[in-house]
Amino acid sequence: MRLRALLDTDALGLRLLGGEDELDRSVRGVMTTDLRDPSRYLSGGELVLTGLAWRHSAEDSEPFVRILASAGVAGLAAGEAEQGDIPADLVEACVRNRLPLFAVSEDVAFATITEYVVRQVSGERAGDLAAVVDRHRRLMTSGPAGGGPDVVLDLLTTDLDLHAWVLSPTGRQIAGAGAELDPATSALLAGEHLAATRTGRRGPHRVTLKGTTYSLFPIRNNGRGTAVAAARDVRETVLSDWLLAVEADAGDWPAARLDLLQGVTQLIAVERDRRDAARTVRRRLAQEVLELVQTGAAPAEIAARLRVAAPVLLPGLGSAPHWQVVVAKVEWSQDGGNGSADLDAGPVAQSLLEEILVESDRIAVAHAGDEAIALVPLPSVPSSGEDGVESPAPGLHADALLTAVRDPLSAGLADDGRLTLGVSASVHSAEGLRGALEEARHARRVAAARPGRVCAAGHHELASHVLLLPFVPDDVRRAFTARLLDPLRDYDRRHRAELIPTLEAFLDCDGSWTRCAARLHLHVNTLRYRVGRIEQLTGRDLSRLEDKLDFFLALRMS
Secondary structure, eight states, rough: OBBBHHHTGGGGGGGEOOOOOGOBOOEEEEEEEOOOOOGGGGGEEEHHHHHOOOOSGGGGHHHHHHHHHHHHHHHEEESSSSSSSOOOHHHHHHHHTTOOOOOOOTOOHHHHHHHHHHHHHHHHHHHHHHHHHHHHHHHHHSSSSOHHHHHHHHHHHHHOOOOOEEEEOOOOOEEEEOOOOHHHHHHHHHHHHHHHHHHHHOOOOOOOEEEEEEEEHHHOOSSSSSSOOOSGGGTTTTTTOEEEESOOOGGGGOOOHHHHHHHHHHHHHHHHHHHHTTTTHHHHHHHHHHHHHHTTTOOOHHHHHHHHHHHHHHHHOOOEEEEEEEEEEEOOTTTSSOOOOGOOOHHHHHHHHHHHHTTSSSSSSEEOOOOOEEEEEEEEEEESSSTTEEEEEOOOOOHHHHHHHHHHHHHTTTTTTTEEOOOEOOOOGGGGHHHHHHHHHHHHHHHHTTSEEEEEEEGGGGGGHHHHHTTTTTTHHHHHHHHHHHHHHHHHHHHHOOHHHHHHHHHHTTHHHHHHHHHHEEEEEEHHHHHHHHHHHHHOOOOOOOOOOOHHHHHHHH
């Protein structure tokens, strides 16, 4: 804004005392001070408001005005509330230094002037920024991405002093300007946003955490990069939409600034659509592999399909990996409103599972009916031992997945939704994928039997006594057996070490070292070495009754 605009506003009651030729100066901000030397707080372009408490004699005016002029301030407004008429020595000093001077009536508070200037300056800056955002949107929609959401958020910070972050439904920070939010705050903001969205309230939603107010703007995932009306049922999108968290209270923002932030969310939605499009090929390949696994295709056919898909699913992996399978299911109660029976839960679960597993790059997620299924490759890691046996990299753990997403997603599921997850053990070939899929599904059913809106279970919870239950599928039993015994069989095949016969004899002798060594015609130290190798390869402890029972059942079912 220009200084001249201050005289055109009757509500401010300002009188010009000098500097009529300088009224076209731009005002970039406002500052109130009664310091003798406020230069350290000035950056240029300010309208300085003062109550003249710094002036004790006529000699004080010249130094004060020189400091302001040297700092490049736009003008000076002096209040009449304390000293009455503005001193002539101050007027003369301003004329000499070509600094516009205004008198502020005692009936007008400095806060009124400050509010007016800030509102005008912010509105103009927002308008300039809106034009930048619009140009950026056109660049992103017509050509290569222009830097992604971070560029736009940086504009908000530099031009409007707004700190903002783009968050996923689980609270994962996707983009941000300035310091990162701590994970706990991000999760709380995501949960508050999901809870507010489920109530049907229009955004932005406001929330205060630890004394800081945030305004939460929804970023709709609609496939076109522009915000549209809400879906026929909010539950179709609530678990997949991003949000824009702004560290400010938008409750008293002018319409122009709110429109600007809506434009920013539309621009970020374009980037969201780009990322979703990049997943299309992965989803299709995962769907093809899943259909082969579920229809009982030969392992060789599945392996051939995986080799074809390897450049997309496994970029940069030089060897065939181990695999894990994760199954997710989102269920809504029938009385949740708006015809929940018509909800297509499969795509919702698919999008959500991609978000939950986003840290595990190279994942591919498909959906079958109302459940989503993820194929997670685990690169092989060479053993540090002399035998050179490769083992899978550390895999996903159900408890870790649950901890990361439980609180925010529970808010989005509210009182009528549930998310259940099942995680398989790792398998070393396509031959084991069917068993891994059934194992993950069975683990998910174990999770579904627990209370809570978000539950998960892993293969480690399918204990041996559970496998004795009649409803456990044969594929799950076979997967359990393979997981426990295949490392030993592979080792025996490579080294002729006879670990399987040693294990059978050890269990048959009730864990007696002397009797087992005598039966196998081995020295006790050799037996101890073999049992130690069995424990190392399987991660079990043959001194524990539970592990002995697991081995016993695995051998009987093999």
